[in-house]
Amino acid sequence: MNGLRGSVVLWLALAAVVGSVYGLSEDLDRPLFGLLGSPVRLAESDPGLKKVLQFAEERYNRGSNAMHLRKVSRLISASKQLVKGIRYSITVELSNTQCKKSTMLRTCDFYPEAQKLKTEVCVFDVWDIPWEGTSTLLNQKCKPIDEPQLEETNKVTDASADQSVEESEELLGQFKTFMVKYNKVYSSQTETDRRLSIFHENLKTAKKLQSLDRGSAEYGVTKFSDLTEEEFHDTHLNPMLSQWNLHRPMKPAPPATSPAPSSWDWRDHGAVGPVKNQGMCGSCWAFSVTGNIEGQWFLRNGTLLSLSEQELVDCDGLDQACRGGLPSNAYEAIEKLGGLESESDYSYSGHKQGCIFSTGKVAAYINSSVELPKDEKEIAAWLAEHGPVSVALNAFAMQFYKKGVSHPWKILCNPWMIDHAVLLVGYGEREGIPFWAIKNSWGEDYGEQGYYYLHRGSNACGINKMCSSAQIT
Structure with missing residues (x-):
């Protein structure tokens, strides 16, 4: 699910397969042409990709606490999957510009000094429905270019340090309860830390599933809560x-x-x-x-x-x-x-x-x-x-x-x-x-x-x- 993780990846674009998306039905009860959800690599010149990159930049800047606007400084990779809508997976570098968020400048140059760029590597998953003119950011993960672990940056960090410690303790308590209930034993501390991180992401996923469900279902911790979607x-x-x-x-x-x-x-x-x-x-x-x-x-x-x-x-x-x-x-x-x-x-x-x-x-x-x-x-x-x-x-x-x-x-x-x-x-x-x-x-x-x-x-x-x-x- 990646955020809503890959499963929430809504691969919905029969129309895009045949080239034109406008005016076609949104009926999902139709089979696809070709392989289901097969990813297609994109060139930087792809017009749909340019639009989605602008959307991802805008959403990143709206959600970050940075003083300056950031822009894509390098496209690392991009792909799309088609079913009835288009799911873009994009990996880019984002760097600081000299424009503050409060400015209305249309042209924002990057800092010439490397240390002021504060470049991050970001992965964006965007679901786009061109014929409706709508785009949705499904997932965003970024890390500073010199740090080893991905961290979510689309947050407003207004919680106090005490709250953060409290949340960490609550998470550890939930994870320990999970391990005991389902008899989970991991091979090393490194693996335990990895499973804790996956568990944390899965709690967020379950919460999103809960908010999206139209029935009476309850979602939460299950015996699969330490598995990635791929696993x-x-x-x-x-x-x-x-x-x-x-x-x-x-x-x-x-x-x-x-x-x-x-x-x-x-x-x-x-x-x-x-x-x-x-x-x-x-x-x-x-x-x-x-x-x-x-x-x-x-x-x-x-x-x-x-x-x-x-x-x-x-x-x-x-x-x-x-x-x-x-x-x-x-x-x-x-x-x-x-x-x-x-x-x-x-x-x-x-x-x-x-x-x-x-x-x-x-x-x-x-x-x-x-x-x-x-x-x-x-x-x-x-x-x-x-x-x-x-x-x-x-x-x-x-x-x-x-x-x-x-x-x-x-x-x-x-x-x-x-x-x-x-x-x-x-x-x-x-x-x-x-x-x-x-x-x-x-x-x-x-x-x-x-x-x-x-x-x-x-x-x-x-x-x-x-x-x-x-x-x-």
Whole structure:
């Protein structure tokens, strides 16, 4: 997230891909051309970059306490990512000019003396929507050119020294509590200090998520609060899900025979097993599929089994084990293998190993698989009639989710950039807020006893994009 960190990076610019941005729809429910969010390096002459640099300068000067205006003295690097809007990542050097902030001069020269320039290296993340004429500073980090650590400079330093000490003590107390609660042990003092810094940034991120949420969700410290966004994505999410060219067609599910009841929860009907933990392995796709099959087997045979995700991690040659996979591939692999072993016979290790599947130990099988419609009312009706559903979503708001119904803005939680597979087990309302009940695979100490609750009825975070189920006849 970088500030709102990279996940809040709102990669929204289909129009820019084809060259003209003005007058085009802001509909996010359209796939992209080319690679999703692929960064493109920019030349200094790029006209959009010039405009964004001016915007970043203005925001920097507005937020700093410096007496003099600062300008970009050197462009180090710049890139942009397109989806429906443009996210610029810019690294520059900013130096003092001879103009005081109170002046209205249009031309401000740099100081000729190097020691008065007080040059800083700054990284800016800016989200620009050209056709709306709006720009947003998502993140700003600067450091003096001769210092080793990045520090935020977009602050008004009006707090007293005592307040600063008090805040530091509070932060250390929160971090110690976090370490004890989640049994965190680090290899060295240097690593502990690094994780404390990440923890601090993540507290800010959770606070911003809280201010942006439109539901009843609470965000804050979770067991992932010492991970950077990149670490979290690498170890718990699934990059294959957003690679739409890899998806194989599935036959459509027959429609439900009755409208959806006002609420339904398969946990109340015995079709959902305990929450599991995928560990630091991007195998969510396997947990989503096995959860679906456990429910289907229960509905056909009356027995709730715990089936093996490790079998899929080891033996599914269509997917990439801990580096991600697709439910559609997993169903096909299970059919070819002849079924799934039980968890007890083929236990989970959280990393790929040699395939030791035995047809003699098959505990459950499937005959085929189907893809559900994209309408949420139809999904609800199908779920109530046929059992828990394998789904995928954009996990934008999940790293720091604690409880309640999460409802991120669509513009922040792009429905086409799904990166996590889960199990839809029910739906209902809380205090007038419609929700989906989602069984996650990050352990019972995540969210609400392992569950995530997401707003229903707005296609939030792409929850309707990839709904599927095995079929057992």
